[in-house]
Amino acid sequence: MQTAAMACAVCGVKIEGNFSQTYFDRLAPEDQKFLEEYLLAGFSIKTLERRSTLGYAAIRSKLDRLIANYETMIKMDAQKKAVLEQLRTDQITVAEAREKLERLSGD
Numbered sequence: 531m532q533t534a535a536m537a538c539a540v541c542g543v544k545i546e547g548n549f550s551q552t553y554f555d556r557l558a559p560e561d562q563k564f565l566e567e568y569l570l571a572g573f574s575i576k577t578l579e580r581r582s583t584l585g586y587a588a589i590r591s592k593l594d595r596l597i598a599n600y601e602t603m604i605k606m607d608a609q610k611k612a613v614l615e616q617l618r619t620d621q622i623t624v625a626e627a628r629e630k631l632e633r634l635s636g637d
Contacts, residue, residue: 553603561596568593609634 533549554562568589571577575589584592610631617627 553600556603557596557599561599564592565596606634 533551535544535546536549537544554565557565567582568575568578571581575586575593578584578589579586582589613622613627613630613634616622617624622630
């Protein structure tokens, strides 16, 4: 799936088009910040531990949670693409596709 519109929450400017979005873009801002700090620490938990207030166990736990969330996003996108492919090839109806996609999204 692609992002079709982007908007600035501050000024209200909205841009429409086809925008690529990575899984990293879909992470919460605090998770993006944490991954940036981890990157700047040379992907070293020990270095990040020295630079932050978090201990090794907290950093490891946060990384494990991020990895699990990332894997879940990949799996969910693959499942959504499979539903859309089923719809494209007339294996399911639009109503069935909508139901499956809503179930995957938790709506």
